Amino acid sequence: MESRAMERQADEKIDLRGTPCPMNWVKTKLRLEELKQGQLLEVLLDDGEPMRNVPGSVKAEGHRIVAAAPLEHGFRLLIERAGDAAQ
Amino acid sequence: MDTDKSKEQRAEQRAEELKAGGFIPQRQRGKITVRCKAPGGRMTSERLAKIAEVAQEYGQGLVHLSVRMSPEILYVELSDLDDVVRELEEVGQEIASCGKRFRVSTACGGCEYNPNGWTDTQRLAVQATDRFFGQETPHKFKTTFSGCVIDCPRARETDLGFQGMVSPRLEDEKCTNCGICVRVCRDEALTMDAKELPVRDADRCTSCGDCIKSCPLDAMVPGRTGHAVYVGGKHGKHPHVAYPVAQLVPDDTVMDVIEATMDWYRQHGNTGERIGNTFDRVGIDGFRRALRDVVGDGLLTAEDLQKHGWRSVFYRGLADTFPQYGALD
Ligand code: SF4
Ligand code: SF4
Ligand code: SF4
Numbered sequence: 001m002e003s004r005a006m007e008r009q010a011d012e013k014i015d016l017r018g019t020p021c022p023m024n025w026v027k028t029k030l031r032l033e034e035l036k037q038g039q040l041l042e043v044l045l046d047d048g049e050p051m052r053n054v055p056g057s058v059k060a061e062g063h064r065i066v067a068a069a070p071l072e073h074g075f076r077l078l079i080e081r082a083g084d085a086a087q
Numbered sequence: 088m089d090t091d092k093s094k095e096q097r098a099e100q101r102a103e104e105l106k107a108g109g110f111i112p113q114r115q116r117g118k119i120t121v122r123c124k125a126p127g128g129r130m131t132s133e134r135l136a137k138i139a140e141v142a143q144e145y146g147q148g149l150v151h152l153s154v155r156m157s158p159e160i161l162y163v164e165l166s167d168l169d170d171v172v173r174e175l176e177e178v179g180q181e182i183a184s185c186g187k188r189f190r191v192s193t194a195c196g197g198c199e200y201n202p203n204g205w206t207d208t209q210r211l212a213v214q215a216t217d218r219f220f221g222q223e224t225p226h227k228f229k230t231t232f233s234g235c236v237i238d239c240p241r242a243r244e245t246d247l248g249f250q251g252m253v254s255p256r257l258e259d260e261k262c263t264n265c266g267i268c269v270r271v272c273r274d275e276a277l278t279m280d281a282k283e284l285p286v287r288d289a290d291r292c293t294s295c296g297d298c299i300k301s302c303p304l305d306a307m308v309p310g311r312t313g314h315a316v317y318v319g320g321k322h323g324k325h326p327h328v329a330y331p332v333a334q335l336v337p338d339d340t341v342m343d344v345i346e347a348t349m350d351w352y353r354q355h356g357n358t359g360e361r362i363g364n365t366f367d368r369v370g371i372d373g374f375r376r377a378l379r380d381v382v383g384d385g386l387l388t389a390e391d392l393q394k395h396g397w398r399s400v401f402y403r404g405l406a407d408t409f410p411q412y413g414a415l416d
Contacts, residue, residue, distance in 0.1 A: 052271045056202060056300035065303030068265040075267060077303060 008066065010042035010078060011035060017046050017074045024050050025057045032063060035081040040066070046074045053081075095166050113161070116368075121171055122183040124220075127194035127232070127391045128156030130180075130376065133412065145171050155229070156193045156367065157183045169204040182340035187358070189219040197234035204234025205296055205312045206251035206296040212342055213400035218342060224349055225356035225365075236295050236315070236400070243329045243400070246362050248317040249341060249346050252294035252334065256310030258285060268307050269296035274399065290394040294334075313337050316344055316382070318374070319363035327363035328405060330371055331397060333382040343381045348411075350376045372413045379415060388412060 014031050016024040028043055035041060045054055051074075058065055058079055068084040109398060111120040123130075123138055142150050147162040163171055172182065183191045192215045195201060197208030211232050219230075231240040233250040242248025255268075258352050264283035276291035285298070285307070296317075298307045313335035320329030336344060348362070351374050356365040368372065378384045389412040391397055398406040 046272055051267055052297050052301055055267065055303050059300075059305070060202065060301075068263065068267055068269070068303040070266050075265075075270075 008040060008078065011039040013044075015037065015043040015062065016050070017042040019046075019050075019055050021049050023057050025054050026047065028054060032061075032079065037081055037083040039081050040077045043079060044071065044074055044076045045069050045077065051075055089356075091366060093410060101361070105248050109184050111159075111185060115162070117165050118162050119165055119168065121163050121168075121175075121177065122153065122185065123158045123160065124181040124183040124191050124216070125157055125375065126192050126216040127209045129209060130158075131178075134178050134180045137175060137180055140176050141171055144174075155190065157191060184221050185227075187226050188224055189222045189230070191220065192216045192230045192232065192238050194232035195234050195239045197232065200233050203237055203296075205253045205309070205336070206232070206234055206242075206250070206314060208232035208234045208249075211249070211338065214342065219349065222349065224352055225358050226361045228349065228352065228362070230345060232314075236293055238322075240317070242317045242320075244279075244320040244322060244326070245317065245322060245329065246303040246319065247345060248320060248329060249314040249344075250317065251312065252315050253296040253299065253312045254289075254292075254294060255287060255296065255299050255307050257285060257287075257389065258306050260307055261304050261306035263302065263304055263306070268302050271297050271301045273297065274395065275286055276396070289396075291396055292398060293396050310336050313385075314341060316378075318348060319371070320359075321361050321363050324360075326402075326404060327361070329363070330366070330409075331400060332371075332375060332378055332387055332394070333385045334387060336382050336385050338380060340385075347377055347381045348374075370413065375412060376415050386415075389414070 012031060016027060024045060030042055047050055055065060062082040063079055064078050064080045069076050108120040113120055134393045138150060142148055142160045142237045145163050145167045146160050149161040151159045151161055153159050185324045192212040194208035194212035196204060197206055198204035199207060199209055204313060215230055229246045231242050231245045231248045233240045233242045235251045238250055242250040262284055266279060268285050269279055274291050274293050276288050299309055309373045316329060316333040316336055317329035318332050319327055321327045355369055356362060
Protein backbone atom coordinates (compact mmCIF):
# COMPACT_ATOMS: atom_id res chain seq x y z
CA MET A 1 0.00 0.00 0.00
CA GLU A 2 1.37 3.41 -1.03
CA SER A 3 1.35 6.25 1.44
CA ARG A 4 0.52 9.78 0.38
CA ALA A 5 3.99 11.23 0.78
CA MET A 6 5.20 8.70 -1.75
CA GLU A 7 3.49 10.77 -4.41
CA ARG A 8 6.12 13.49 -4.07
CA GLN A 9 8.44 13.03 -7.03
CA ALA A 10 11.84 11.55 -6.33
CA ASP A 11 14.79 13.51 -7.74
CA GLU A 12 16.96 10.41 -8.01
CA LYS A 13 16.29 6.70 -7.84
CA ILE A 14 18.53 3.84 -6.94
CA ASP A 15 17.65 0.14 -6.90
CA LEU A 16 19.80 -1.62 -4.33
CA ARG A 17 17.98 -4.91 -4.29
CA GLY A 18 20.64 -7.56 -4.59
CA THR A 19 23.28 -5.25 -3.08
CA PRO A 20 24.34 -6.61 0.31
CA CYS A 21 25.11 -4.75 3.55
CA PRO A 22 27.05 -2.57 4.02
CA MET A 23 27.48 -1.66 0.33
CA ASN A 24 23.80 -0.76 0.06
CA TRP A 25 24.28 1.88 2.76
CA VAL A 26 27.54 3.13 1.26
CA LYS A 27 25.85 3.60 -2.12
CA THR A 28 22.83 5.27 -0.51
CA LYS A 29 25.08 7.65 1.36
CA LEU A 30 27.15 8.55 -1.71
CA ARG A 31 24.06 9.17 -3.76
CA LEU A 32 22.54 11.34 -1.03
CA GLU A 33 25.71 13.41 -0.94
CA GLU A 34 25.25 14.24 -4.61
CA LEU A 35 21.83 15.74 -3.91
CA LYS A 36 21.02 19.21 -2.61
CA GLN A 37 19.35 19.74 0.72
CA GLY A 38 15.65 18.93 0.55
CA GLN A 39 15.90 16.81 -2.60
CA LEU A 40 14.44 13.31 -2.53
CA LEU A 41 16.15 10.01 -3.18
CA GLU A 42 14.13 6.87 -3.79
CA VAL A 43 15.90 3.72 -2.64
CA LEU A 44 14.76 0.15 -3.23
CA LEU A 45 16.09 -2.34 -0.69
CA ASP A 46 15.83 -6.04 0.02
CA ASP A 47 13.93 -7.35 3.00
CA GLY A 48 15.81 -8.64 6.04
CA GLU A 49 19.28 -7.33 6.98
CA PRO A 50 19.14 -4.31 4.63
CA MET A 51 15.92 -3.10 6.23
CA ARG A 52 17.38 -3.67 9.68
CA ASN A 53 20.44 -1.57 8.90
CA VAL A 54 19.86 1.07 6.25
CA PRO A 55 16.92 3.03 7.75
CA GLY A 56 18.77 3.35 11.08
CA SER A 57 21.90 4.60 9.32
CA VAL A 58 19.90 7.08 7.25
CA LYS A 59 18.28 8.50 10.38
CA ALA A 60 21.59 8.57 12.28
CA GLU A 61 23.08 10.75 9.52
CA GLY A 62 20.28 13.24 10.06
CA HIS A 63 18.36 12.59 6.81
CA ARG A 64 14.61 12.20 6.94
CA ILE A 65 12.72 9.24 5.59
CA VAL A 66 9.52 10.82 4.35
CA ALA A 67 7.84 7.66 3.12
CA ALA A 68 8.28 3.93 3.14
CA ALA A 69 6.28 1.25 1.43
CA PRO A 70 6.57 -2.49 0.90
CA LEU A 71 7.11 -3.88 -2.57
CA GLU A 72 6.41 -7.39 -3.64
CA HIS A 73 10.10 -8.04 -3.03
CA GLY A 74 11.74 -5.63 -0.63
CA PHE A 75 10.95 -2.07 0.31
CA ARG A 76 10.95 1.42 -1.13
CA LEU A 77 12.19 4.35 0.93
CA LEU A 78 11.92 8.00 0.03
CA ILE A 79 14.69 9.94 1.72
CA GLU A 80 14.98 13.70 2.01
CA ARG A 81 18.57 14.87 2.03
CA ALA A 82 19.50 16.82 5.15
CA GLY A 83 21.55 20.02 5.18
CA ASP A 84 25.23 19.44 5.86
CA ALA A 85 24.92 20.95 9.33
CA ALA A 86 22.45 18.27 10.38
CA GLN A 87 24.86 15.50 9.52
CA MET B 88 71.18 2.33 51.56
CA ASP B 89 69.29 -0.87 50.82
CA THR B 90 71.34 -3.86 49.81
CA ASP B 91 70.21 -5.62 46.66
CA LYS B 92 69.27 -8.59 48.79
CA SER B 93 66.93 -6.75 51.14
CA LYS B 94 65.37 -4.98 48.19
CA GLU B 95 64.66 -8.32 46.60
CA GLN B 96 63.26 -9.75 49.82
CA ARG B 97 60.93 -6.85 50.23
CA ALA B 98 59.83 -7.17 46.64
CA GLU B 99 59.09 -10.86 47.11
CA GLN B 100 57.07 -10.20 50.20
CA ARG B 101 55.23 -7.47 48.36
CA ALA B 102 54.51 -9.82 45.49
CA GLU B 103 53.01 -12.32 47.92
CA GLU B 104 50.80 -9.63 49.39
CA LEU B 105 49.76 -8.39 46.02
CA LYS B 106 49.49 -11.60 44.07
CA ALA B 107 45.81 -11.28 44.69
CA GLY B 108 46.03 -7.71 43.50
CA GLY B 109 47.01 -7.77 39.85
CA PHE B 110 50.57 -9.15 39.86
CA ILE B 111 50.79 -12.57 38.32
CA PRO B 112 53.95 -14.67 38.71
CA GLN B 113 55.13 -15.94 35.33
CA ARG B 114 56.64 -19.34 34.66
CA GLN B 115 59.93 -17.50 34.19
CA ARG B 116 61.49 -17.18 37.64
CA GLY B 117 61.49 -13.67 39.03
CA LYS B 118 59.27 -12.29 36.28
CA ILE B 119 55.74 -11.06 36.80
CA THR B 120 52.86 -9.90 34.65
CA VAL B 121 51.35 -6.60 35.76
CA ARG B 122 47.63 -6.43 35.05
CA CYS B 123 46.37 -2.87 34.54
CA LYS B 124 42.88 -1.77 35.46
CA ALA B 125 40.66 -0.76 32.55
CA PRO B 126 36.94 -0.96 33.39
CA GLY B 127 34.96 -1.58 30.23
CA GLY B 128 38.23 -2.01 28.35
CA ARG B 129 38.54 1.72 27.94
CA MET B 130 41.34 4.08 28.87
CA THR B 131 42.83 7.40 27.86
CA SER B 132 45.54 7.44 25.23
CA GLU B 133 47.77 9.02 27.86
CA ARG B 134 47.47 5.95 30.08
CA LEU B 135 47.89 3.63 27.11
CA ALA B 136 51.08 5.47 26.12
CA LYS B 137 52.37 5.15 29.69
CA ILE B 138 51.66 1.41 29.72
CA ALA B 139 53.61 1.11 26.46
CA GLU B 140 56.46 3.13 27.91
CA VAL B 141 56.61 1.00 31.06
CA ALA B 142 56.50 -2.20 29.00
CA GLN B 143 59.43 -0.90 26.99
CA GLU B 144 61.46 0.18 29.99
CA TYR B 145 60.73 -2.58 32.53
CA GLY B 146 59.51 -5.48 30.38
CA GLN B 147 60.26 -6.70 26.91
CA GLY B 148 58.10 -4.22 25.07
CA LEU B 149 55.20 -6.65 25.17
CA VAL B 150 51.61 -6.09 26.33
CA HIS B 151 48.89 -8.71 26.34
CA LEU B 152 45.23 -7.70 26.31
CA SER B 153 43.67 -10.11 28.78
CA VAL B 154 40.54 -12.00 27.87
CA ARG B 155 38.65 -9.63 30.17
CA MET B 156 40.02 -6.44 28.65
CA SER B 157 42.93 -5.64 30.98
CA PRO B 158 46.24 -4.64 29.39
CA GLU B 159 48.93 -6.83 30.96
CA ILE B 160 52.57 -5.77 30.97
CA LEU B 161 54.67 -8.92 30.52
CA TYR B 162 58.13 -9.90 31.78
CA VAL B 163 58.47 -7.31 34.55
CA GLU B 164 61.25 -7.98 37.08
CA LEU B 165 59.87 -8.65 40.53
CA SER B 166 62.40 -6.21 41.96
CA ASP B 167 61.12 -3.39 39.72
CA LEU B 168 57.59 -3.69 40.99
CA ASP B 169 57.60 -0.55 43.12
CA ASP B 170 59.00 1.54 40.29
CA VAL B 171 56.45 0.17 37.84
CA VAL B 172 53.56 0.94 40.17
CA ARG B 173 54.89 4.44 40.80
CA GLU B 174 55.33 5.19 37.11
CA LEU B 175 51.83 3.99 36.29
CA GLU B 176 50.40 6.02 39.15
CA GLU B 177 51.80 9.18 37.55
CA VAL B 178 49.01 9.02 34.97
CA GLY B 179 46.42 7.52 37.32
CA GLN B 180 46.82 4.01 35.97
CA GLU B 181 45.84 1.56 38.68
CA ILE B 182 46.53 -2.16 38.97
CA ALA B 183 43.72 -4.67 38.47
CA SER B 184 42.95 -7.63 40.73
CA CYS B 185 43.11 -11.41 40.66
CA GLY B 186 41.93 -13.95 43.18
CA LYS B 187 38.75 -14.35 45.17
CA ARG B 188 37.22 -10.93 44.82
CA PHE B 189 35.17 -8.58 42.69
CA ARG B 190 37.06 -8.17 39.41
CA VAL B 191 37.21 -5.18 37.10
CA SER B 192 33.90 -4.94 35.21
CA THR B 193 33.95 -5.46 31.47
CA ALA B 194 31.60 -3.80 28.99
CA CYS B 195 31.01 -3.16 25.32
CA GLY B 196 30.64 0.33 23.87
CA GLY B 197 26.95 0.46 24.77
CA CYS B 198 24.65 3.30 23.89
CA GLU B 199 27.34 6.00 24.07
CA TYR B 200 28.55 5.13 20.59
CA ASN B 201 27.50 1.62 19.55
CA PRO B 202 24.52 1.86 17.17
CA ASN B 203 22.92 -1.19 18.78
CA GLY B 204 23.36 -0.17 22.41
CA TRP B 205 20.48 0.76 24.69
CA THR B 206 22.30 1.18 28.00
CA ASP B 207 25.31 3.18 29.15
CA THR B 208 27.52 0.17 29.74
CA GLN B 209 30.74 2.16 29.95
CA ARG B 210 29.49 4.43 32.71
CA LEU B 211 28.10 1.50 34.68
CA ALA B 212 31.31 -0.54 34.36
CA VAL B 213 33.28 2.36 35.85
CA GLN B 214 30.68 2.94 38.56
CA ALA B 215 30.62 -0.74 39.56
CA THR B 216 34.41 -1.02 39.55
CA ASP B 217 34.81 2.15 41.61
CA ARG B 218 32.37 0.86 44.18
CA PHE B 219 33.09 -2.87 44.45
CA PHE B 220 36.61 -3.39 43.12
CA GLY B 221 38.69 -5.69 45.30
CA GLN B 222 35.89 -6.62 47.74
CA GLU B 223 36.32 -10.21 48.81
CA THR B 224 33.92 -12.98 47.80
CA PRO B 225 34.03 -16.79 48.23
CA HIS B 226 35.62 -17.14 44.80
CA LYS B 227 36.24 -14.77 41.89
CA PHE B 228 33.27 -12.60 40.99
CA LYS B 229 33.01 -11.23 37.48
CA THR B 230 30.54 -8.70 36.17
CA THR B 231 29.87 -7.46 32.67
CA PHE B 232 27.65 -4.99 30.85
CA SER B 233 26.24 -5.60 27.36
CA GLY B 234 24.44 -2.76 25.64
CA CYS B 235 21.86 -4.97 23.96
CA VAL B 236 20.62 -8.52 23.66
CA ILE B 237 23.25 -9.35 21.05
CA ASP B 238 25.41 -9.70 24.17
CA CYS B 239 28.92 -9.37 22.76
CA PRO B 240 30.49 -9.23 26.28
CA ARG B 241 28.66 -12.47 27.20
CA ALA B 242 26.52 -11.58 30.17
CA ARG B 243 25.16 -15.12 29.90
CA GLU B 244 28.53 -16.59 30.79
CA THR B 245 29.42 -14.31 33.66
CA ASP B 246 28.90 -14.52 37.44
CA LEU B 247 26.67 -11.45 37.18
CA GLY B 248 25.83 -9.97 33.79
CA PHE B 249 23.69 -7.06 32.70
CA GLN B 250 22.24 -6.84 29.24
CA GLY B 251 20.55 -3.77 27.75
CA MET B 252 16.94 -4.22 26.69
CA VAL B 253 14.20 -1.98 25.39
CA SER B 254 10.41 -2.17 25.20
CA PRO B 255 9.27 -0.63 21.94
CA ARG B 256 6.22 1.65 22.07
CA LEU B 257 4.11 2.71 19.10
CA GLU B 258 3.07 6.31 18.53
CA ASP B 259 0.00 5.52 16.42
CA GLU B 260 -0.41 8.92 14.86
CA LYS B 261 3.06 8.86 13.28
CA CYS B 262 2.71 5.38 11.80
CA THR B 263 2.18 5.18 8.03
CA ASN B 264 1.49 1.44 8.15
CA CYS B 265 4.50 0.62 6.01
CA GLY B 266 5.08 -2.71 7.74
CA ILE B 267 8.87 -2.47 7.90
CA CYS B 268 8.93 -3.16 11.63
CA VAL B 269 6.90 -6.34 11.17
CA ARG B 270 9.28 -7.60 8.54
CA VAL B 271 12.50 -6.78 10.41
CA CYS B 272 11.44 -8.44 13.67
CA ARG B 273 13.29 -11.77 13.85
CA ASP B 274 11.09 -13.10 16.63
CA GLU B 275 7.72 -12.77 14.96
CA ALA B 276 6.66 -10.54 17.81
CA LEU B 277 4.91 -7.95 15.62
CA THR B 278 1.81 -8.34 13.48
CA MET B 279 -0.40 -5.86 11.67
CA ASP B 280 -3.81 -5.46 13.24
CA ALA B 281 -7.08 -4.70 11.44
CA LYS B 282 -6.22 -0.98 11.34
CA GLU B 283 -2.81 -1.84 9.84
CA LEU B 284 -1.00 -0.82 12.99
CA PRO B 285 1.77 -3.04 14.33
CA VAL B 286 0.91 -4.79 17.59
CA ARG B 287 3.54 -6.40 19.75
CA ASP B 288 3.28 -9.77 21.44
CA ALA B 289 5.28 -8.99 24.58
CA ASP B 290 5.77 -12.70 25.29
CA ARG B 291 7.61 -13.18 22.00
CA CYS B 292 9.56 -9.92 22.07
CA THR B 293 13.27 -10.23 22.90
CA SER B 294 13.63 -6.46 23.44
CA CYS B 295 16.27 -6.06 20.76
CA GLY B 296 14.97 -2.75 19.43
CA ASP B 297 15.43 -3.59 15.73
CA CYS B 298 11.90 -2.32 15.03
CA ILE B 299 12.75 1.04 16.62
CA LYS B 300 15.92 1.50 14.64
CA SER B 301 14.36 0.59 11.34
CA CYS B 302 11.06 2.46 11.64
CA PRO B 303 11.57 5.17 9.04
CA LEU B 304 9.24 7.69 10.65
CA ASP B 305 10.12 7.27 14.31
CA ALA B 306 6.65 5.95 15.05
CA MET B 307 8.15 3.00 16.93
CA VAL B 308 10.05 4.55 19.82
CA PRO B 309 11.87 3.32 22.92
CA GLY B 310 9.47 2.79 25.80
CA ARG B 311 11.19 1.50 28.92
CA THR B 312 14.87 0.64 28.73
CA GLY B 313 16.74 -1.29 31.37
CA HIS B 314 18.81 -4.38 31.99
CA ALA B 315 18.21 -8.08 31.86
CA VAL B 316 20.10 -9.63 34.77
CA TYR B 317 21.94 -12.93 34.38
CA VAL B 318 23.59 -14.69 37.28
CA GLY B 319 25.72 -17.78 37.85
CA GLY B 320 27.48 -18.07 34.50
CA LYS B 321 31.13 -18.96 34.08
CA HIS B 322 33.68 -20.44 31.72
CA GLY B 323 36.33 -22.87 32.86
CA LYS B 324 36.61 -26.61 32.95
CA HIS B 325 33.02 -26.93 34.06
CA PRO B 326 31.16 -24.11 32.34
CA HIS B 327 27.84 -22.84 33.52
CA VAL B 328 25.18 -20.94 31.63
CA ALA B 329 23.79 -18.06 33.66
CA TYR B 330 20.22 -17.93 34.92
CA PRO B 331 18.14 -15.04 33.56
CA VAL B 332 16.68 -13.66 36.78
CA ALA B 333 15.30 -10.18 36.16
CA GLN B 334 14.23 -7.88 33.36
CA LEU B 335 14.07 -4.16 32.63
CA VAL B 336 16.02 -3.31 35.76
CA PRO B 337 16.62 0.46 35.66
CA ASP B 338 20.13 1.96 35.76
CA ASP B 339 19.75 3.28 39.28
CA THR B 340 19.02 -0.21 40.64
CA VAL B 341 22.06 -1.87 39.08
CA MET B 342 24.48 -1.18 41.95
CA ASP B 343 21.89 -2.49 44.43
CA VAL B 344 21.60 -5.70 42.40
CA ILE B 345 25.37 -6.17 42.55
CA GLU B 346 25.46 -5.50 46.27
CA ALA B 347 22.55 -7.85 47.03
CA THR B 348 24.10 -10.58 44.90
CA MET B 349 27.49 -10.30 46.58
CA ASP B 350 25.85 -10.25 50.02
CA TRP B 351 23.89 -13.40 49.24
CA TYR B 352 26.98 -15.07 47.78
CA ARG B 353 29.07 -14.25 50.86
CA GLN B 354 26.37 -15.69 53.11
CA HIS B 355 25.77 -18.88 51.15
CA GLY B 356 28.85 -19.60 49.05
CA ASN B 357 31.61 -21.88 50.27
CA THR B 358 35.16 -20.66 49.91
CA GLY B 359 36.43 -21.54 46.46
CA GLU B 360 32.95 -21.98 45.03
CA ARG B 361 31.67 -19.83 42.16
CA ILE B 362 28.15 -18.49 42.60
CA GLY B 363 26.80 -20.79 39.86
CA ASN B 364 28.06 -23.78 41.86
CA THR B 365 26.44 -22.37 44.98
CA PHE B 366 23.12 -22.43 43.09
CA ASP B 367 23.81 -26.06 42.16
CA ARG B 368 24.26 -26.88 45.81
CA VAL B 369 21.56 -24.85 47.55
CA GLY B 370 19.15 -24.00 44.73
CA ILE B 371 18.40 -20.58 43.30
CA ASP B 372 15.07 -19.62 44.88
CA GLY B 373 16.71 -18.26 48.02
CA PHE B 374 18.73 -15.91 45.86
CA ARG B 375 15.64 -14.98 43.84
CA ARG B 376 13.91 -14.05 47.07
CA ALA B 377 16.79 -11.77 48.04
CA LEU B 378 16.84 -10.25 44.57
CA ARG B 379 13.10 -9.61 44.62
CA ASP B 380 13.64 -7.14 47.46
CA VAL B 381 15.72 -5.08 45.02
CA VAL B 382 14.07 -5.55 41.62
CA GLY B 383 10.44 -6.05 42.67
CA ASP B 384 8.26 -7.26 39.81
CA GLY B 385 11.26 -7.17 37.48
CA LEU B 386 11.97 -10.66 38.86
CA LEU B 387 11.48 -13.39 36.27
CA THR B 388 9.22 -16.31 37.11
CA ALA B 389 9.00 -19.90 35.91
CA GLU B 390 6.19 -18.83 33.57
CA ASP B 391 8.33 -16.05 32.09
CA LEU B 392 11.04 -18.55 31.18
CA GLN B 393 8.51 -20.56 29.18
CA LYS B 394 7.71 -17.60 26.91
CA HIS B 395 9.38 -17.41 23.52
CA GLY B 396 11.22 -14.21 24.40
CA TRP B 397 13.11 -15.91 27.23
CA ARG B 398 13.26 -19.44 25.86
CA SER B 399 15.08 -18.08 22.83
CA VAL B 400 17.96 -16.69 24.91
CA PHE B 401 19.06 -20.18 25.94
CA TYR B 402 21.57 -22.11 23.95
CA ARG B 403 19.90 -24.62 21.69
CA GLY B 404 18.01 -27.23 23.66
CA LEU B 405 18.92 -25.83 27.07
CA ALA B 406 15.59 -24.23 27.89
CA ASP B 407 13.99 -27.59 28.56
CA THR B 408 16.75 -28.83 30.81
CA PHE B 409 16.99 -25.66 32.85
CA PRO B 410 15.88 -25.93 36.47
CA GLN B 411 12.43 -24.62 37.20
CA TYR B 412 12.01 -21.54 39.34
CA GLY B 413 9.74 -22.08 42.30
CA ALA B 414 6.86 -19.83 43.31
CA LEU B 415 8.08 -17.41 46.00
CA ASP B 416 5.77 -16.87 48.94
S1 SF4 C 1 26.19 -6.10 22.96
FE1 SF4 C 1 24.98 -4.81 21.56
S2 SF4 C 1 25.62 -2.70 22.08
FE2 SF4 C 1 27.19 -4.09 22.90
S3 SF4 C 1 28.76 -4.26 21.28
FE3 SF4 C 1 27.33 -5.98 21.01
S4 SF4 C 1 25.85 -5.18 19.51
FE4 SF4 C 1 26.90 -3.38 20.34
S1 SF4 D 1 12.14 -5.20 20.02
FE1 SF4 D 1 12.95 -6.76 18.61
S2 SF4 D 1 11.84 -8.62 19.17
FE2 SF4 D 1 10.71 -6.92 20.07
S3 SF4 D 1 9.18 -6.38 18.56
FE3 SF4 D 1 10.94 -5.07 18.14
S4 SF4 D 1 12.15 -6.17 16.61
FE4 SF4 D 1 10.70 -7.65 17.49
S1 SF4 E 1 7.97 0.74 10.62
FE1 SF4 E 1 7.13 2.48 11.74
S2 SF4 E 1 5.80 3.49 10.29
FE2 SF4 E 1 6.20 1.47 9.48
S3 SF4 E 1 4.49 0.20 10.26
FE3 SF4 E 1 6.16 0.01 11.70
S4 SF4 E 1 5.74 1.60 13.24
FE4 SF4 E 1 4.51 2.09 11.46
